Amino acid sequence: MESSLALLGLLCPQPSYGYDLKHAYDRFFATRRPLAFGQVYATLSRLIRDGFIVALGEEAGDGPDRKRYAVTDQGRDRIGQWIFTPDPPNDHLQSNLFAKTIIALLIEDDAERLLDLQRAEHMSRMREFTALKREADIAHVLIYDYAIFHIEADLRWIDLTSARLLELRKDVAQR
Amino acid sequence: MIRTILQLTTFGNEQSRWRLAGIVLGIAVGVGLLLTLLGAAQGLTDRDQRRSWLNVNFEYRLDEDGEAYTLTDDTVMVGRFTDYVAGDAIERIDVAATQTTNERTPWGDPLPAPGTYFASPALIELIESLPGEQLGDRFGTLIGPIPDSALGSPDSLYVLAGVDEATLGQFQSWWIQPALAGDASGSNVVYRIVMVIGGIAMFLPVLLLISTTTQLGGAQRAERLSTLRLIGATPESVTRVAAIEMALLALTGALLGTVGWWLLRPVGARFVVDEGRFFPYDLDVSIATIVAIAIGAMLTTGIAAGVRIARMGIGPLGVTRERSEHAPSPLSLLPLLAGLALFGGVTWAFKTSNVDVMLLSLAIIGGFGLTSLGIIWAGPWLTNCASRLAARFAGSAAGVVAASRIRRHPEATFRSVSGLVLAVFTVTVFAASASSVLEADDPRDGAQVFPLSTVYAYIHEGATEADLAGVEREIEAVPGVLGAVIAMEDRNDPGSWLVHRDDAPLLNVRIEDDRAWVRFDAYNYIWGEPDAERPGQPGAATLAGDLPFVLMVATDGSDGVIDTVRTRLEASNQMASLARTRADDIDVTTRKFVNSLANLAYIGIAITILIAGISLTVATAASMLERKRIFGLLRLMGMPNGVISRIVAFEAVAPLVAVLAITIGLGFLISWMMVEGLSYSRTLHAPDIRYYLAILGSLGLAVLSVLAVTGLVHRNTGVNQTRFE
Amino acid sequence: MTALLTRETAQSIPADGPILSARAVVKRFGQTEALRGVDLDIEPGEVLAVMGPSGSGKSTLLHCLAGVLAPDDGSVVFDGIEISRLNERQRSLLRLNRLGFVFQFGQLLPDLTAVDNISVPLLLSGVRRNEALKRADDWLERLGLGDAGQKLPAELSGGQAQRVAVARALVTNPTVLFADEPTGSLDSLAAEQVMNALLDQVKAAGTTVVIITHDPRTAAYADREVIVRDGRIPAGNGVRSA
Numbered sequence A: 001m002e003s004s005l006a007l008l009g010l011l012c013p014q015p016s017y018g019y020d021l022k023h024a025y026d027r028f029f030a031t032r033r034p035l036a037f038g039q040v041y042a043t044l045s046r047l048i049r050d051g052f053i054v055a056l057g058e059e060a061g062d063g064p065d066r067k068r069y070a071v072t073d074q075g076r077d078r079i080g081q082w083i084f085t086p087d088p089p090n091d092h093l094q095s096n097l098f099a100k101t102i103i104a105l106l107i108e109d110d111a112e113r114l115l116d117l118q119r120a121e122h123m124s125r126m127r128e129f130t131a132l133k134r135e136a137d138i139a140h141v142l143i144y145d146y147a148i149f150h151i152e153a154d155l156r157w158i159d160l161t162s163a164r165l166l167e168l169r170k171d172v173a174q175r
Numbered sequence B: 001m002i003r004t005i006l007q008l009t010t011f012g013n014e015q016s017r018w019r020l021a022g023i024v025l026g027i028a029v030g031v032g033l034l035l036t037l038l039g040a041a042q043g044l045t046d047r048d049q050r051r052s053w054l055n056v057n058f059e060y061r062l063d064e065d066g067e068a069y070t071l072t073d074d075t076v077m078v079g080r081f082t083d084y085v086a087g088d089a090i091e092r093i094d095v096a097a098t099q100t101t102n103e104r105t106p107w108g109d110p111l112p113a114p115g116t117y118f119a120s121p122a123l124i125e126l127i128e129s130l131p132g133e134q135l136g137d138r139f140g141t142l143i144g145p146i147p148d149s150a151l152g153s154p155d156s157l158y159v160l161a162g163v164d165e166a167t168l169g170q171f172q173s174w175w176i177q178p179a180l181a182g183d184a185s186g187s188n189v190v191y192r193i194v195m196v197i198g199g200i201a202m203f204l205p206v207l208l209l210i211s212t213t214t215q216l217g218g219a220q221r222a223e224r225l226s227t228l229r230l231i232g233a234t235p236e237s238v239t240r241v242a243a244i245e246m247a248l249l250a251l252t253g254a255l256l257g258t259v260g261w262w263l264l265r266p267v268g269a270r271f272v273v274d275e276g277r278f279f280p281y282d283l284d285v286s287i288a289t290i291v292a293i294a295i296g297a298m299l300t301t302g303i304a305a306g307v308r309i310a311r312m313g314i315g316p317l318g319v320t321r322e323r324s325e326h327a328p329s330p331l332s333l334l335p336l337l338a339g340l341a342l343f344g345g346v347t348w349a350f351k352t353s354n355v356d357v358m359l360l361s362l363a364i365i366g367g368f369g370l371t372s373l374g375i376i377w378a379g380p381w382l383t384n385c386a387s388r389l390a391a392r393f394a395g396s397a398a399g400v401v402a403a404s405r406i407r408r409h410p411e412a413t414f415r416s417v418s419g420l421v422l423a424v425f426t427v428t429v430f431a432a433s434a435s436s437v438l439e440a441d442d443p444r445d446g447a448q449v450f451p452l453s454t455v456y457a458y459i460h461e462g463a464t465e466a467d468l469a470g471v472e473r474e475i476e477a478v479p480g481v482l483g484a485v486i487a488m489e490d491r492n493d494p495g496s497w498l499v500h501r502d503d504a505p506l507l508n509v510r511i512e513d514d515r516a517w518v519r520f521d522a523y524n525y526i527w528g529e530p531d532a533e534r535p536g537q538p539g540a541a542t543l544a545g546d547l548p549f550v551l552m553v554a555t556d557g558s559d560g561v562i563d564t565v566r567t568r569l570e571a572s573n574q575m576a577s578l579a580r581t582r583a584d585d586i587d588v589t590t591r592k593f594v595n596s597l598a599n600l601a602y603i604g605i606a607i608t609i610l611i612a613g614i615s616l617t618v619a620t621a622a623s624m625l626e627r628k629r630i631f632g633l634l635r636l637m638g639m640p641n642g643v644i645s646r647i648v649a650f651e652a653v654a655p656l657v658a659v660l661a662i663t664i665g666l667g668f669l670i671s672w673m674m675v676e677g678l679s680y681s682r683t684l685h686a687p688d689i690r691y692y693l694a695i696l697g698s699l700g701l702a703v704l705s706v707l708a709v710t711g712l713v714h715r716n717t718g719v720n721q722t723r724f725e
Numbered sequence C: 001m002t003a004l005l006t007r008e009t010a011q012s013i014p015a016d017g018p019i020l021s022a023r024a025v026v027k028r029f030g031q032t033e034a035l036r037g038v039d040l041d042i043e044p045g046e047v048l049a050v051m052g053p054s055g056s057g058k059s060t061l062l063h064c065l066a067g068v069l070a071p072d073d074g075s076v077v078f079d080g081i082e083i084s085r086l087n088e089r090q091r092s093l094l095r096l097n098r099l100g101f102v103f104q105f106g107q108l109l110p111d112l113t114a115v116d117n118i119s120v121p122l123l124l125s126g127v128r129r130n131e132a133l134k135r136a137d138d139w140l141e142r143l144g145l146g147d148a149g150q151k152l153p154a155e156l157s158g159g160q161a162q163r164v165a166v167a168r169a170l171v172t173n174p175t176v177l178f179a180d181e182p183t184g185s186l187d188s189l190a191a192e193q194v195m196n197a198l199l200d201q202v203k204a205a206g207t208t209v210v211i212i213t214h215d216p217r218t219a220a221y222a223d224r225e226v227i228v229r230d231g232r233i234p235a236g237n238g239v240r241s242a
C-alpha cells in the first residue's frame, strides 16, 4: 500500500492537522507499526510539492503540527484515479514454499512433514489474528479478515498439495 | 421417459414397494367391498321378486266392476298366515280352488288338493325332523318341494297348503283373487337404508386407508421427482407419471379385489340377511358392472393422484409450495351442522306431515353421509383446539413435541385416526337405534299377565258346544297340557272376554270376590299388559247370547307341547285362526329381523374397525418414519427410550380424545332423532354388550397400533442407525 | 459411577488431567477401517479443532468419543469413566446431562419454535416447562436471537438456526460440546457470528469443545488443532508427549 496515497485519501473528507492525520492513519491502516511523525511530514511536503495538497494559513504558534492541510482538485483527481485502478493479482507462482516442497521431494526427504510444519505455522498465525479480530473494532476486523483469507489460501494450497503428494512424488521421480 | 421415471420413483426401494402393496391392497379391499354391497343389493331385489307370490294382495278381492270375486275355475281362494314352530315363523298360504280349476302354482305345478301341500326344502327338513303331531299333521300330505325360484332364501320356511273352500271359509280372513300372485313389495326398505349407510361407513375408512398408503414415503418421492425435474423431466410428464402409476395400481387392485370377492362369495352367502342366507348366485354382479367399477377406480384414483402431484408443484429445486398446513377454521364445522340440520328437519317433517318413504330414506341416507363427512371435515379443527389446550399444559418433552406436531399438521394427525372415529360413530348410531327394538320387545311373564306358555286360537262361529267339548277333551289328553279354557265374548262390551272363575288360575288371573264370571280387556291382556279386573255384571242373563270366542290352552311351556297343541287346534277344523302364543306376536318378527340386522352390522363394524386400525398404524408409522432423523437426533441428545412411545401415543390419542367423545354424543343424538322422531312408540335404551366390545376393540387397536409403531421407531432410530454430520 | 453421569457432580469435581482421553481406538465398518488406533487427550476447557481430508474418520472419531459408537478396540475415558463399560441407558444419560451436540444442519425439530427447540433437552432431563422456557429465552438473548424465539426453524436463516442449535447444545451446561461441521453450510459472516457466539459462551462457562471442520478459519477459533489422516492422528499431535 502506498502510504502517501492513503494520507492524501484521508484528507479528502475535510482539511486536517498533521497530528490528527497521523492518528487517523494509525487507526485505519497501521495495525502493527504506527507511522512515525517524521514520515508523515516528509510525505505531506512531497504532496505539497506535487500540487496534490496545500497548507492552509498558519495559526498561532509555529512548527509543522500547527498547519492545516487541504486537498486540491488535482489531489482529488489523483485519489479517484488510484481507487478506481484495479491492482494486478499478486504473482505468487514461485513462492518459497513451493520450492521447498519440490526440493524435499527431489532429495526424497519428508515433504509431508514440511507441509505439516508450515500448516502449523500458518494456523498459529491465523489463530493469533482470529483472537485479535475478536477484540478488534470493525475497521480492524477488515484488516484481519484480509490477512486471514490470505493465510487461508496458503493453507488450502498446503492441504491440497499434501493430498497430491503421492502423485507429485511419482512425477518428480520420473523426471 | 415415463418408463424411466416409473422405474426410478415407483419401484425404487423397499419403502416404495411397501407403498405399492398398501395401495393395491387398499383398492382391492375397496373394490371387493363395493362388489359385495352391490351384489347384496341386487340379491335383495331378486329375492323380493321371487317371494312376491306370498304378498297376496287385498286389491285382488274386487274385480274391474268393483264386485267381489267368486270362486270359479279362474280364481283362487287364499288365506295368508304366519304359522309358528319352535320359535320359527312359517310363511303359510292356504289355497282352495274348484275341482276343475285352471289355476296353477306360481312355479307351474297344479294347485295342491285339499289335505296336500308344497313346502320349501328347509321346511321339509324341519317337518321330517319333528314328530308329525308337532308340525307335519297341520298341513296334510307333502306332494313336493317349492322350487328355489319361488324362495327368498335357502332358509325360507314356506308352505302352500291345499284346503277345501268350507274349511277356509271358517277363518276370520280369506279372500278370492284371480291368481296366486302378488307384487314385489319393498319389504326390506330398512335393510336397504342400513346397507347403504353401512356401505358409506365401511367405504370411507377404506378410502382413508388408500389415501394414507398413497402418501407413504411422500417426502422421499417428492425429492426424487424433483431430481428428475432438475435433469429435464417436464411438469406434465411428472403429473402423467403419477396418474398412470396410480391407474395401474388401481387396475391391479381392482383385479385382485374382484378375484378375492369371487372366491369369498360362498362365505358372503352364509350370512343371514333378513329371512335367511342368500343363494350363492344372488350375490353375483354382472361383468359390465365389474368392468365399470375397475374403470371407475382407475379413473378416479389416477386423476386424483395427478391433480395432487400437480398441485404440490414439484419443481427442479424441490417442492415449491411450502407443505405446512394452514390452520383449520371453525367454518369447517359447517358440513357437520348441515348434516345434523338435515336429520332434524327430516324428523320434524315426519312428525308433522306425511312424508314419502322413498324420500325419507333418501334424506336419512343423505343426513348420515353428510354427518359422517362433516365429522371428518371438522376433525382437524377439533384436533387443533385440543392440541392447543394440551400444548398449554404439556410439561414434558414428549408433550411439547407431540402437541407442536399436531398444531402444525392437524389434518395429517387427524387423518390417522379418522377411520376409527368414523367406525365409532357408525357403531354408536347403529347400536343405539337397535337398542330401541331389542330392549323394548322383550316379552315377560308376570301377575295378571297372559302367560307366555299359553296357546290360543279364535273359535269359528259355527262351532257347536259338542264340537268344542270334543276339541277340549282331545287337547287336554296331550301330556304337558295343564288345561283348556274357553272364553266368551261379551256382546255389550266388544273386546272383553268373559272367563269362568274356576278357569282363572290357569290363566294367571286372580279374583278377589265370589263372582262366577270375570271379564277383562282382551287386547291389553294378550299384549302382556297387566290388567286389573274390570267391574263386570256377573249372571246368567248376560251370558245367554254370548258365544264361545277364544280357546286358551295352558301348557308347561315346552316347544314340543306347544307345537302339538297348535297342530291339534289347527287340525280340529273348529277354529277361525291359527293357534299362537303371546311370544309369537312380538318375538319372532321384529326381534329376528333386528337380530339378523345386528349380526350383519357388527360384522361390518368389526371389518371397518380393523381397516381403521390398519389405517391408523400405517399413518402413524409413516408420520414417525418421516421424522426418523429427528428422533434419531433426540436419542443422540440422550432422550430416554420411553419418550418416543409417549410421543407416538400422544399424537394418536390426542385427536382420538378430542373427537371421540363428541362423535359418540353425535351418534346417540342422531339415533335418538331417528327413533323418537321416526317411530311412534319406541324409545332409546342402553346399547347391548357388543357395542361396548366394539368401542373397547377400537381403543385396543389404537393401543396396539401405538405399540407396534413404537417398536418400529425404536428399531429405526437407533443412534448408530442414523449418520449425523 | 452413575453419579458421574449427572451434571451436579461434574461441577463439584475439579478436573485434573484430560477430561476426555482416547487410547488406541479402532473402529471398523465391515471392510473399511475408519479408525486405526487413535490416541487423543483433550484438556478441560480446551477448544479443539479436528481437521483432515474427507473420509479420514473425523465423524467416526467424534461418535466414538461421545459414546454414540462403541469402538472395536481401545478405550475412551470421559472424566474418569470408561465409556465402553456403560450400557445404552447410562450412555443416554451421559449424553443428556454432560454432552452437547451441534451438526451441520437439519437438527432442529421442524414443528417447534426456536425457544421450544432450545427447551427440549431441559424438558428431557426433567426441568419444569416454565423454568425451561425461561432458561431457553435467556440463551436466545445471549446468542443475539432475542426476536427469533417464536419462529419456526423454516423461518430462520441458516446462521440463526445454527445459533439456536448451539443454544440447545449449551442449555444443559454440558461438560463437552461436540460440533461436526457447525459452519459447513454457512457463508463467512454467518459462520463468524456462530463461532463468536459459541466461543463467547464456552469460554465463559469453561466448556470443553471438539469441533470438526474443513474450514481453517473456523479451526482458527480453537486453541489447538489435530489432523486425522487415514484413521490416525500423527504421533505427538493428539497426545502431548510425556
Ligand SMILES: Nc1ncnc2c1ncn2[C@@H]1O[C@H](COP(=O)(O)OP(=O)(O)OP(=O)(O)O)[C@@H](O)[C@H]1O
Pocket (backbone or CB within 6 Å): B723, B725, C029, C030, C032, C033, C034, C053, C054, C055, C056, C057, C058, C059, C060, C061
Ligand atoms: N455407518 C457406516 N457404515 C459404513 N461405513 C462407514 C460408516 N460411517 C463411516 N463409514 C466409513 O468410514 C470412513 C470414515 O468416515 P467418516 O464419516 O468418519 O469420515 P469424515 O472424516 O467425517 O468425512 P467427512 O469429512 O466427509 O465428513 C469412510 O470411509 C466412511 O465411508
Ligand SMILES: [Mg+2]
Pocket (backbone or CB within 6 Å): B725, C058, C059, C060, C180
Ligand atoms: Mg464427517
